[in-house]
Amino acid sequence: MKAWKKVVPAIAVLGLVLTACGQGNSEKSSTKSSSQETSSSVKSSNSSSSDASSSKSSSDENSSNSASSSHTDNKLGNEKLPRQNSAQAKISGDKANYNVRYSTDGATFNKKTYGNSSAASQQVDYQSSDSTNGLPSVDLGYNIKGHEDRGAGQAYVSTNFGNWSLVSHANIQNGDDTAVKNAKSAVKFIQNNSLPIPQSKGNIQIESDTESSVTWQEGNSVYKVKAPNATAALKMATSIK
Numbered sequence: 001m002k003a004w005k006k007v008v009p010a011i012a013v014l015g016l017v018l019t020a021c022g023q024g025n026s027e028k029s030s031t032k033s034s035s036q037e038t039s040s041s042v043k044s045s046n047s048s049s050s051d052a053s054s055s056k057s058s059s060d061e062n063s064s065n066s067a068s069s070s071h072t073d074n075k076l077g078n079e080k081l082p083r084q085n086s087a088q089a090k091i092s093g094d095k096a097n098y099n100v101r102y103s104t105d106g107a108t109f110n111k112k113t114y115g116n117s118s119a120a121s122q123q124v125d126y127q128s129s130d131s132t133n134g135l136p137s138v139d140l141g142y143n144i145k146g147h148e149d150r151g152a153g154q155a156y157v158s159t160n161f162g163n164w165s166l167v168s169h170a171n172i173q174n175g176d177d178t179a180v181k182n183a184k185s186a187v188k189f190i191q192n193n194s195l196p197i198p199q200s201k202g203n204i205q206i207e208s209d210t211e212s213s214v215t216w217q218e219g220n221s222v223y224k225v226k227a228p229n230a231t232a233a234l235k236m237a238t239s240i241k
Contacts, residue, residue: 082109082225082236096221107227107236114220117200123222124215126201127165132158138180140187148180155179159187163198164216168230170208182206186230193238196223206230 077095088103099110114120132147138157140146146159150172157168157179168183170176186206195202195214202216212230214237216223227233 079111080240082239105228105232107225107232109223109225109236111221111223114222117217117220120217120220120222121201124198124201124203124217125205126203127158127160127167129160138183140180140184142187142191144187146180146183157183159183161190163200164195164202164204166204166206168206168208178208179206182208182230186234189231189234193234195234195238196240204230204234 076091076098079095079098081089081100090101090103092099092101093110096113097111099108101108112123114123132149135147135149138146138148140157140159144159144161146157146166149156149158153172155170155172155176155178159166166183166186168179168186170178170182172178183206186204196216196218198216199218202214205213205215207230211226211228212233213227214225214233216237225233225236227236
């Protein structure tokens with residue numbers, strides 16, 4: 001009986017020790033978990049800050065691009081440009097007088113404003129049908145008749161339609177008919193594509209060896225497209241809507 005009484009207090013003491021150890025381990029586990037949660041929270045905060053910084057940078061870049069686009073638009077007002085979305089276009093001047101150069105092929109588009117419509121008209125180099133009277137006629141297709149002038153190694157084919165004149169020029173050797181072929185190709189293209197409407201004159205100058213051009217008047221202003229060949233020049237002119 002005395003031995004039993006001695007054992008009971010010993011068991012009670014052991015129970016208290018185990019309970020204390022258990023509580024210590026629990027507190028350590030809780031502290032470790034809290035530390036991990038804090039670390040996770042810091043990482044999440046840093047990630048959010050990085051995302052916000054990236055978003056701000058993207059926003060600033062978009063704003064810069066938008067401002068650049070707006071600057072160009074404001075500079076030329078509501079002017080219509082061929083290939084106006086081309087990143088290779090370099091624009092100089094203002095709404096009344098400007099030049100657009102395309103680095104991809106060296107083509108240009110420009111506008112010049114004069115004191116009155118009479119002065120502007122003189123810059124178009126329009127060729128009237130009277131200037132070809134008496135010259136041999138040439139069928140250019142689509143019921144359009146041209147006139148050919150040959151001499152001194154040069155050939156010119158001219159025609160008129162609406163407010164437009166067209167002159168095709170080429171150097172000739174041994175009866176070469178390049179001027180006629182180029183004029184026919186231009187007439188065919190024009191039948192399927194709409195040129196700007198001149199107010200009041202326009203001229204298409206086709207050159208077999210150098211730049212070709214499309215020039216037209218609108219009131220006091222003259223617009224001109226120049227490109228390495230006739231097809232490119234006509235495509236640029238008809239792209240202006």
